[in-house]
Amino acid sequence: MRIEQVAAVIRNVSLGVAAAACAAIVLGATFIQLGVLPLREGVIWMTWICTCAYAHIALRRAYDKATLPTRCGQGWGMAFAAIAFAEGIGWGWLSIAVAPSIEHGLDMVALTVILAVAAGSIPAFGSYLPAFAAIFLPTTLPFAVWSALAGGLLHATEAGLMVIFIAGMGGLGVQFNRNFSKLVTLRLERERLAEDLLRQRDLAEQANQAKSQFLAAASHDLRQPVHALGLFVGALRGVAMPKQAVQLLDQIEASVMALDDLFSALLDVSRLDAGIVQVRSQAFPIQPLLTRIVRDFEAEASGKSIGLVLWPSSINVETDPLLLERILRNIIANAIRYTDHGRVVVGCRRGRALRVQVWDTGRGIPADQKARIFQEFYQIENQQRDRSKGLGLGLAIVRRLTDLLACPLDVQSTLGRGSCFSVTVPVAREAPHWEPTVVRSVGALQRGFVVVIDDEMPIQQAMYSLLTSWGHEVIAVSSGDAAMKRLASHPARPDLIIADYRLPNGETGIKSIQRLRAEYNAEIPAMLITGDTAPDRLIEASRSGFLLLHKPVTNSQLRAAIGNLMKHGAPDAVDD
Incomplete structure (x- = not known):
């Protein structure tokens, strides 16, 4: 002071x-x-x-x-x-x-x-x-x-007036000092509170970063065996076995798919946090998108004996149609999941912008939990973590996507009566220009010479077993140096390189692919496979220009990617 x-x-x-x-x-x-x-x-x-x-x-x-x-x-x-x-x-x-x-x-x-x-x-x-x-x-x-x-009356009067002046002005000076001290105290207190808030924010950011690092490390370590397990299941599909073994194999594959759903949702969150999801806005009619989504959920709604109603709309909107579809699919899935009777209504309200609304007659959301439903892994009435009720990541992804698209999300809910989720989407100023979607057909699977670079021995073995069962010639190694040594005695040039993103001693799959391409002076088709969800690594891998798949990769995904790369060559580089 x-x-x-x-x-x-x-x-x-x-x-x-x-x-x-x-x-x-x-x-x-x-x-x-x-x-x-x-x-x-x-x-x-x-x-x-x-x-x-x-x-x-x-x-x-x-x-x-x-x-x-x-x-x-x-x-x-x-x-x-x-x-x-x-x-x-x-x-x-x-x-x-x-x-x-x-x-x-x-x-x-x-x-x-x-x-x-x-x-x-x-x-x-x-x-x-x-x-x-x-x-x-x-x-x-x-x-x-x-x-x-x-002495004298005049001087006595002056003395009295001067004493009054001294007392009055002196008192004002003391009061001024007190008021100034109070203002300084308030400012110092405000600064202290601001510093406390900054410390709390830093602690929260550190905790969030630690959580992200933990999720990234745990996700990577868990994806490796799950990815290998999926590859082994694919290899076993080509082996003759009794009916009971086939049934067990189906159950194993279903469990692997459940894990894949979880990892895919985690990856979506990580990609959004990393800022590598690109928005490709375009003008398009909202009705075909809503019709397709509602049609896909009709069976699920019918199985719960609830109605699923779509009100038609002729409005054209302007945003990213794929990301908007993901938002609405998550919202409608949640509405059906938490509605036990009645119906779910999907419709639009026109104003300066278009509000796409999903109404339900479900259980509703308590007022004190409206903000928490957008947190990762939080689910109302699912403290036991029943996986049949979802993963608790859908609305967390919805919140991130609506922020990315700058499409405000609003939630109105009455406990026991239902909820309404609204997504505000800009109305298109121009008519949409439709372009036909070209789907590349893989056709018959080409066979060739494939180099697999992965430092996990189970994945090397699984990839070798699966790819050889598909008719490919395979070399599976743990690093770029090992690949160079093995290829030195091999007369043929690789037709395809499959590399894990993270390799030993600070090496990456990107560098390994570039070394092999430089050795043969050719743009050999290549793909990266990663189990990383760390934002910085996702950004680097995404910007590499190589086809990027995320573990665990299903056999159908891997087969399609290999077929497209070997048939059409290396993909165009991805813009930064």
């Missing part, structure tokens, strides 16, 4: 003391000219006041140049108060020196200026009480004492 008070009084001093010095020069010259003050005394007094003003301004400049630790010393306030006391003595002396000149009325002129200086010291010096007292009391008390001792 003292540091703030001293800083305020030093920084506010220049204008006031400069004005007081100018007033002293005018008064001194006038009094010397009229003979009220002798020349020598008048010059000394003017010099005294101007020197005090200069000392105050010099102190201000020195304070501004001082470092923060130096400003915290006690000497600044004491020096300022000492200069103020000296200036106060100068003004107090003037009030006595010209007091006998009452017949000329000059004492009133001097007293008016002196009282103005005293009153002006309240805002200029009041923030630091010792400085205020140092200039205010020496300026006012001498005239009050002289008037009281001079």
Whole structure:
């Protein structure tokens, strides 16, 4: 508090003391000219006041140049108060020196200026009480004492009025100091709260980063065996086995698919957090998209004996149709999941923008949980983590996607009566331009020479077993160096490279593919397969220009990717 008070009084001093010095020069010259003050005394007094003003301004400049630790010393306030006391003595002396000149009325002129200086010291010096007292009391008390001792009714009246002035203005100065102290206290408290908020924010960001790092590491480590398991299941499909074994294999594959759903949802969250999901806005009619989504959910709604109704709309909107479809699919899936009877209604409301709304007659959302439903893995009435009720990531993805598209999401809900989710989408200004969708057909699977680079031995074995069962010639190694050594004795050039993104000793699949391409001086078709969900690695892998698949990769995905790459060659590089 003292540091703030001293800083305020030093920084506010220049204008006031400069004005007081100018007033002293005018008064001194006038009094010397009229003979009220002798020349020598008048010059000394003017010099005294101007020197005090200069000392105050010099102190201000020195304070501004001082470092923060130096400003915290006690000497600044004491020096300022000492200069103020000296200036106060100068003004107090003037009030006595010209007091006998009452017949000329000059004492009133001097007293008016002196009282103005005293009153002006309240805002200029009041923030630091010792400085205020140092200039205010020496300026006012001498005239009050002289008037009281001079005798006579007029001087007694002057003394009484001066005492009233000293008490009133002194009280205002003390009150000013208290108010200033309160303001400083409030500001310091606000700054402390702001610092606490920043610390809490940093802690929350650190916790969120730690969570993301944990999820990325756990996801990567879990994806590896699940990916290998899926490949082994694919390889087993080509092996003759009894009916009971086939049934067990179906159950194993169903479990692998369930894990794949979880990892895919985690990957969606990570990709959105990494900022690598690109928005491709275009104008399109909303009705075909809604019709397709509702048609896909009709069987699920019918199985629960609830109605699924779509109100038609002829409006064209402008946004990314694929991302909007993902948003609406998640919202409609949730509406059906949490509606036990009644119906789910999908429709649109036209205004400046189009609000796509999903109404349900379900269980509703408690008011205190509306914000929490968008958190990862949070599900109302599913504390036991029943996987049949979903993963708890759908609305977290919805929130991120609506923020990405700048399509505001609104939720209205009444407990026990149902909910309404609204997504506001911009209306298209122009008619949509439709382009036919070209679907590449893989046709018969081409066979070729495939190099697999993965540091996980189970995945090497699984990829080798699966790809050889599909008729490919396969070399499976753990690094780029190992691939170069194996290929040195192989006469044929690889037809395809499949590389894991993260390899030992800081190597990446990107560098390994580039080395092999440089060795053969050819754009060998290649793909990256990764189990990483860390945002920085996803960004780097996405920008590499190579086809990117995320573990666990299903056999159908892998088969289609291999067929397309071997038939059509390397894909075009992905723009940054």
